[in-house]
Amino acid sequence: MVRAFQPHPDLEEAAILFAHGDLEGARTRLLEQLVQSLSATPRDEDKVCRLWHAMLDWCRATGDEDTFEPLAIDYAEHFGRSAPLWSSLPARLGQTALAGAVRKDPGKRQFLWSSPALLTVGAVTALRASQEDAPQPWCMSWLRLVAIDDAALLPLTRLCTAWADSEGQFVLSDAGKLLQLLEQQTPVGESHRPAAxxxxxxAVLRLVHRMDAYEQVALDYCVTYEVSPPSWVEPACHCIVQEEGEADVSVLHEASLQSVQAGAVLPQEGAAPGAMPVGQGLAGVIEGDAQPWLDALGAQARRGQVLEISCANLIRLDFVAAGSVLNWAAEMQNHGHELRFTQLHQLVAAFFHIIGIHEHATVQAVAA
Incomplete structure (x- = not known):
């Protein structure tokens, strides 16, 4: 039986920081959480082990042997067993150790986000973090959305409100999935349901500039909870909405189009030096469009056989690349293929879960 990776919730923030190139931020957060876990009473040894292993994986992914060695010694003393062995992923690929922040100019690629089936707090956090650093227009697809976790309602409301208050340009494809879900969850008169x-x-209706619908929903909210609803405030953002299918970004102002065209990623740009698509797996630092990698992998797929994708040499993917992998995995699943991503380090495996790739493929991490 294949054992799938189950991420610890405390890995989410560090995984997001790492994916977006803030290597030092991820390191700091992991160390803070590890220290807090070691000091907790009672101590959760499983949590301590997961965080410690993630920190060791961070060292190996970045090539930081100086930080790894004392952590490995302390790990062995604490748990009474050998720590994971030292191995530098950059060195395997013929690269030097990564600097504290490895980030491409966000103006070089277009922002494309695809909602997972279950929208969690982690997914909202990842969406916000990636969108903040990306160029406009911000394109989002809601095609795969099925449910929103209750804990994600407030963060998503705040995010939509901030977007509406901004002067940003948003493009929403298959927005009907989101609007229908929200309508289903807000029946008039059922005050026992969460007002969130x-x-x-x-907040979503305001983002998409639907004042009439907003006013009707606000009235229904008032009737249901017998409290005054938030007043309509004219949004400052520009928003293109397509309820079914992909929205046409070409209707944006010409200046926006130029920004999008400037963001087009050349096929080879997603691969880090020393790591190019070869068909067996994913490797190196993959930023932007991951399609060259996915095309090479897809050529190996056979119906009735599990396609194992080795990620033993994968250092990190950014949000855009992970979105490409998510879309590809969903499409492969729809065509009857079974995928298995293997040998991921803890931070990338956790990010795969945040993005929703585990909903369409088995995700396996290197064992602690």
Whole structure:
């Protein structure tokens, strides 16, 4: 039986920071959480082990042997067993150790986000973090959305409100999936349901400039909870909405189009030096469009056989690359293929879960 990776919630923030190139930020967060876990009473040894292993994986992924050695010695003393062996992923690929922040100019690629089936707090955090550093227009697809975790309602409401208050340009494809879900979760007169769903629905309607619908929902909210609803405030953002299918970004102002065209990623740009698509797996630092890698992998797929994708040499993917992998995995699943991503280090494996790749493929991490 294949054992799938189950991420610890405390890895999410560090995984997001790492994916977006803030290597020092991820390191700091992991060390803070490790120290807090070691000091906790009672101590959760499973949590300590997961965080410690993630920190060791961070060292190997970045090639930081100086930090790895004392951590490995302390690990062995604490758990009474050998620590994972030292191995530098950059060195395997003929590269030097990574600097504290390895980030491409965000103006070089277009922002494309695809909602996972279950939208969690981690997914909202990842969306916000990636969108903040990306160029406009910000394109989002809601095609795969099925449910929103209750804990994600408030963060998503705040994010939609901030977007509406900004002067940003948003492009929403298959937005009907989001609007229908919110409508289903806000039946009039059922005050036992969380009001957070109503507040999110009004925030989304404001984002997409639907004042009439907002006013009706606000009235229904008032009737249901017998409290005054938030007043309509004219949004400052520009938003293109397509309820079914992909929105046409070409209707944006010409200046926006030039920004998008400047962001087009050349096929080879997603691969780090020393790591190019070869068909067996994913490797190096993959930023932007991961399609060259996925095309090479897809050529190996056979129906009825599990396609194992080795990630033993994968250092990190950014949000855009992970989105490409998510879309590809979903498409492969729809065509009857079974995928298995193997030998991921803890931070990338956790990021795969945040993005939603585990919903369409088995994700396996290197054992602690």
């Amino acid at each position: 769903w109503w507040l999110l629905r009004m």
